[in-house]
Amino acid sequence: MMQIAPAEADTKAARPSGRGKVQDRVLTSLRYGLMSGLFVPGQVFSLRKLAASLGTSPMPIRESLSRLVAANALEELPNRSVRVPRLNATSLSQLFEMRTLIEGVATRVASEKVTDELLARLEQLNQSIIDAHSHGDMAEVLRANQKFHFAIYGHADSDIMMPLIESLWLRSGPTMYYSLNSPGLWDASSHVKILEAMAARAPDDARAAMVEDILKTGDYLVEKASTRSNSGPFADLGALAADDMT
Structure with missing residues (x-):
């Protein structure tokens, strides 16, 4: 079972505003889980399981889920349960373009x-x-990938861009499991290009390498979503993957 680590998110705005505040800690953990891909599209949340994982009562879980629904990071179903949205090809294309x-x-x-x-x-x-990745430890791949990207974005030190980036990752993060775990899709080449450009102090090349890295994932997911009749990428695999991720 993949556990959520409350203090792992390498972001600024996602961190709790005060220590000891259970609500802030829970919300931070759920945001981190979404941004790093620990939750998958179509996954329905269990208050009991989340409360046990985070060591709290269901109340702060319920309140945090409601806040994430209001932020369009999650969606409420007719039976009032909450799940990770399944994005269609158009939404995915717009998301990754942004x-x-x-x-x-x-x-x-x-x-x-x-x-x-x-x-x-x-x-x-x-x-x-x-x-x-070589050892098949997808939990660590997801965590390290999120930290890699946010270490770069955090260094930009922008109060304008960081909240926007976090908002985009709340929507795109749940797709990371599928893209990083797809045979032949992911390798270290794009990250290496980013590192080489940054080491050479070539900002435009670094930007281009980052765009390449993002589009490699985005184009793959859009293609997969377009070839399926359901409402989003890998929706038919969502329940199976969710069993492994919760």
Whole structure:
């Protein structure tokens, strides 16, 4: 069973506003789970399981889910249960196009003031992704991938771009499991290009490499969604994957 780690998200706006606040901690954990791909499209949330995983009562879970529904990160079903949305091809295409625009700029800005410390951190995270992928440890792949991207975006230090990026990842994050776990789709080449461009202090090349990385996933998911009759990518596999992820 994949556990949610409450304090793992490498983001700024997603962190709790005050220590000891259970509601903030739960919301942070759920946001992190969505952004890093620990939840999958079509997955219906169990208050009992989430409460047990996060060590709290169902009440803060219910309140956090309601806030995420209001933010369009989750959707409420007619029976009042809550699930991760299944995006159709059009929505996926728009989502990943927006990611290329904003995250491309954030990468360029971060590259303009890159430090040796950041490069070392990114190298370490990318190696963690490679190692975990080779061992089939998808939980670690997802965590390290989210940290890799957000280490770059965080270095851009933009109060304008970061909330937008987080909002986009709340919607696109649940698709990460399928893209990173698809044979032959993911390798380290795009991340290596990003690292090489940043190390060379070439901001435009770094932006282009990030766009390539995002589109590799986006184009694949749009194609898969377009060839299926259901409402979103891998919707027929959602229940099976959810059993593995909860």
